Amino acid sequence: MSPTKKNTTQAPNLSKQEKRIAAQARQKQKNRIFMISTIALVVILFAGLFYLASRESGSSKTAEFDYSSMPRLGKEDAPIKLVEFGDFKCPACADFTRLIKPQIVEDYVDQGKAALYFVNMSFIGPDSTTASLAALSVYHQNNEEFWKFYDAIYANQGVEAEEWATKDFLVNLAKQEKLSIDYDLLSKDIENKTYADELEQDNDLANENKVSKTPSLFVNGEKVLDPFNYEAIKQVIESADKAVANP
Incomplete structure (x- = not known):
């Protein structure tokens, strides 16, 4: 086989x-x-x-603000409106006040082209709230003195991790700066949390516009991605100015 x-x-x-x-x-x-x-x-x-x-950037939708309720630096009828969200305990906000704000004021606010507004945020610590309540008290007494107080708080800012913005510190700072306000009323407003509801509205406004860090800056409702890039800020301002001139 x-x-x-x-x-x-x-x-x-x-x-x-x-x-x-x-x-x-x-x-x-x-x-x-x-x-x-x-x-x-x-x-x-x-x-x-x-x-x-x-x-x-938060949203492509332009933010809407009630400017009449905010501290204002500059002419009320200025066509460009800048809104800063800040926390008085925020070190970066102090840097913004020292490095960027003076340029904005010189180039635009003093020229009558823009007005700067401020929204209080209080998320870093308990004394963020204390500082904001003090600032709101000063604002409701005298808008111009608010900006002196604003500069003074940032110039004398303590360590972020420490609770330095106490009632006594803030009242003494106002006296040191010789603000034209009622110091006793300032002390009572802080102690009684007179403007707590208004501060809560400010924080709500931040949440509504997806502001998650300070400082944050808006120009006519448009958020500036980098508040420390002054050239970028200028471009947004100039663009907003053209939009206002040619609606």
Whole structure:
């Protein structure tokens, strides 16, 4: 009996050139897969960055403010309205007051082109609230003196982790700056939390406009992404000025 033949299929006997061509084809396929994966990863990365930038800017919707209820530096009818959100215990806010605010005042506020407004935020510590209540008391007594007090608090700012903005400190600071206000009323307003509801409204306003850090700056309702980039601030202001001139 002859041996049974097995039903097997043998691989073709490829030449060296054919093997090389096959290897090159496999490598090209790998390269295509790698390129497609890389492009997909880049697209995902840029989509993520765009999403974060959108969140950072808060919203494409222009913020709306009741400017009449805020401390104001400059002419009431100034066409450009800048709104700063700040916490008196915030070291970065003190830097903004020292480095950026003077340039805004010189270039725009003093020229009658813009007015600067302030919104109190109180999220760093309990004495953030105390400082804000004191500032609101001064504002309701005398808007011009508010800005002197504003500068004085930041110029004498204590360590962020320490509770330094006490009632006594703030009243004494107002006296030291010789503010034209009633110091006894200031003390009572702090102690009685006279403007607690107004401060809560300020904090609510920050939440409504997705303000999650201080300082934050808005120009005619448009949020400035970097409040420490003065050239960028100028561009937003000039753009807003053109929009007002050519509605």
